[in-house]
Amino acid sequence: AQSVTQLGSHVSVSEGALVLLRCNYSSSVPPYLFWYVQYPNQGLQLLLKYTSAATLVKGINGFEAEFKKSETSFHLTKPSAHMSDAAEYFCAVSTSLDSGGGADGLTFGKGTHLIIQP
Amino acid sequence: EAQVTQNPRYLITVTGKKLTVTCSQNMNHEYMSWYRQDPGLGLRQIYYSMNVEVTDKGDVPEGYKVSRKEKRNFPLILESPSPNQTSLYFCASSRRQGSSYEQYFGPGTRLTVT
Numbered sequence: 001a002q003s004v005t006q007l008g009s010h011v012s013v014s015e016g017a018l019v020l021l022r023c024n025y026s027s028s029v030p031p032y033l034f035w036y037v038q039y040p041n042q043g044l045q046l047l048l049k050y051t052s053a054a055t056l057v058k059g060i061n062g063f064e065a066e067f068k069k070s071e072t073s074f075h076l077t078k079p080s081a082h083m084s085d086a087a088e089y090f091c092a093v094s095t096s097l098d099s100g101g102g103a104d105g106l107t108f109g110k111g112t113h114l115i116i117q118p
Numbered sequence: 119e120a121q122v123t124q125n126p127r128y129l130i131t132v133t134g135k136k137l138t139v140t141c142s143q144n145m146n147h148e149y150m151s152w153y154r155q156d157p158g159l160g161l162r163q164i165y166y167s168m169n170v171e172v173t174d175k176g177d178v179p180e181g182y183k184v185s186r187k188e189k190r191n192f193p194l195i196l197e198s199p200s201p202n203q204t205s206l207y208f209c210a211s212s213r214r215q216g217s218s219y220e221q222y223f224g225p226g227t228r229l230t231v232t
Binding site: 006009043044045049090092105106107108109110111 | 160212215
């Protein structure tokens with residue numbers, strides 16, 4: 001079984017400030033981890049993913065995330081927030097097919113709404 | 119253009135009136151799935167399909183049916199919709215990449231059941 005916890009349903013930062021969105025996971029086998037972004041009235045877009053290669057993963061739009069096994073975390077960061085970053089962000093976990101994980105899709109967190117203050 | 123399409127994008131219906139939401143992908147992906155998104159709950163998987171004629175339940179399958187007669191299509195069927203099925207629905211298709219799957223999402227279908 002696997003699960004994802006996103007701390008904070010809403011996060012507000014000033015334009016130009018650091019963005020930090022928190023994600024903790026639970027998985028009985030080595031996980032694969034993803035961050036998706038959803039802009040208003042749109043579908044989900046993949047920001048970045050961790051698949052057991054480098055623990056620091058760089059994604060699109062200046063975002064990055066670091067996999068920390070000891071903390072079971074995969075927090076999303078961006079050094080300087082832009083107004084265009086305002087959106088809903090979802091962390092998700094799946095398991096490796098080769099480690100016995102089921103290919104039954106992603107388990108999502110409940111989402112964090114990122115608000116950018118001018 | 120590689121994409122997942124869903125129809126309709128918006129639907130308002132009444133309790134008990136059967137409806138189908140279509141999903142089609144043009145990427146020749148084996149794996150397809152349906153999710154529903156509700157405020158404060160994130161996305162939850164309804165059903166998934168590993169290939170043609172192979173489907174299985176996700177986390178919230180009650181009240182839904184699916185079929186996979188062709189590789190490109192994966193319709194979601196609500197035989198007797200109820201108000202608690204008012205939600206935003208996403209279809210996704212996946213290709214195997216290494217030992218994981220990379221999922222591509224459709225634009226969503228907003229369903230309201232009165």
